[in-house]
Amino acid sequence: MLTRTRAPEEAPAERGTGLGAVRLREVAKTFAAPRRGVEPVTAVRELSVTAGPGEIVAVVGPSGCGKTTLLELVCGLTAPDSGTVDAAPAALMAQRDLLLPWRSAVDNAALALIVAGVPRGAAREQAAALLRDFGLAGFERARPAELSGGMRQRVAFARTLLSGRTVLCLDEPFAALDALTRQEMQDWLAGALLAQPRTVVLVTHDVEEAIVLADRVLVMSPRPGRVVAALDVTAQRPRARTDPSLVALRQRALKELSA
Numbered sequence: 591m592l593t594r595t596r597a598p599e600e601a602p603a604e605r606g607t608g609l610g611a612v613r614l615r616e617v618a619k620t621f622a623a624p625r626r627g628v629e630p631v632t633a634v635r636e637l638s639v640t641a642g643p644g645e646i647v648a649v650v651g652p653s654g655c656g657k658t659t660l661l662e663l664v665c666g667l668t669a670p671d672s673g674t675v676d677a678a679p680a681a682l683m684a685q686r687d688l689l690l691p692w693r694s695a696v697d698n699a700a701l702a703l704i705v706a707g708v709p710r711g712a713a714r715e716q717a718a719a720l721l722r723d724f725g726l727a728g729f730e731r732a733r734p735a736e737l738s739g740g741m742r743q744r745v746a747f748a749r750t751l752l753s754g755r756t757v758l759c760l761d762e763p764f765a766a767l768d769a770l771t772r773q774e775m776q777d778w779l780a781g782a783l784l785a786q787p788r789t790v791v792l793v794t795h796d797v798e799e800a801i802v803l804a805d806r807v808l809v810m811s812p813r814p815g816r817v818v819a820a821l822d823v824t825a826q827r828p829r830a831r832t833d834p835s836l837v838a839l840r841q842r843a844l845k846e847l848s849a
């Protein structure tokens with residue numbers, strides 16, 4: 591069965607405030623061989639993932655196990671070969687920040703609004719307010735090359751939030767950052783999501799990041815990827831990395847990953 595249903599688009603007044611759900615059931619996806627002599631690749635098989643409204647679900651798994659494919663399925667950028675994908679409108683923050691180098695921070699953040707037909711002035715105002723919330727006051731006019739990696743990711747996250755989609759798909763958002771900045775950005779994202787709750791599917795290869803941020807951590811098998819373990823993270827927020835329950839969960843997740 592190949593079906594895909596989407597919740598109706600929200601009314602403009604509610605844009606960005608709703609919480610949607612995600613449900614993939616027994617999904618398989620094989621990519622055709624790009625040329626002769628190359629085998630087709632089954633990226634995921636028997637993949638079932640759910641995220642309830644407002645839930646933060648982290649997905650960890652080895653490189654090439656189909657994590658990005660999972661997010662593309664949720665966002666409707668690729669169709670499953672079999673199984674079902676039900677998802678509220680979802681926005682993807684891609685693996686690389688993909689900011690337009692010639693546009694300022696505020697114009698990059700406002701992009702989704704402008705594409706949706708919001709007048710430029712109003713879009714800029716909304717984007718500038720969010721950038722200020724994100725600690726980027728004074729950097730509104732800066733070009734991406736003038737920003738640090740962590741700042742660029744905050745701009746990219748602002749743009750993703752402003753899409754007004756109820757589900758956020760974040761693909762290894764901090765993988766390119768140095769360890770210290772990555773920790774700062776994880777704590778920052780945890781705070782941003784506390785202030786503005788969203789349904790989130792967060793892909794990462796960093797188990798600690800998954801556990802610091804998520805309500806539930808899903809561990810995927812090597813390709814073809816499917817979920818082999820699900821760990822609930824019940825620790826209250828804000829979370830300390832040194833919390834013994836989090837440290838124990840991390841050990842369990844690492845064990846599942848290497849099983």
Ligand SMILES: Nc1ncnc2c1ncn2[C@@H]1O[C@H](COP(=O)(O)OP(=O)(O)O)[C@@H](O)[C@H]1O
Nearest residue numbers: 621622631633652653654655656657658659660
């Ligand atoms: N558009 C595509 N065409 C062909 N192969 C693809 C495509 N997208 C992904 N793949 C392959 O599917 C597998 C899973 O990829 P991906 O979902 O990007 O994994 P991950 O994000 O976990 O590293 C990889 O072997 C990758 O090469």
Ligand SMILES: [Mg+2]
Nearest residue numbers: 657658685761
């Ligand atoms: Mg990937």
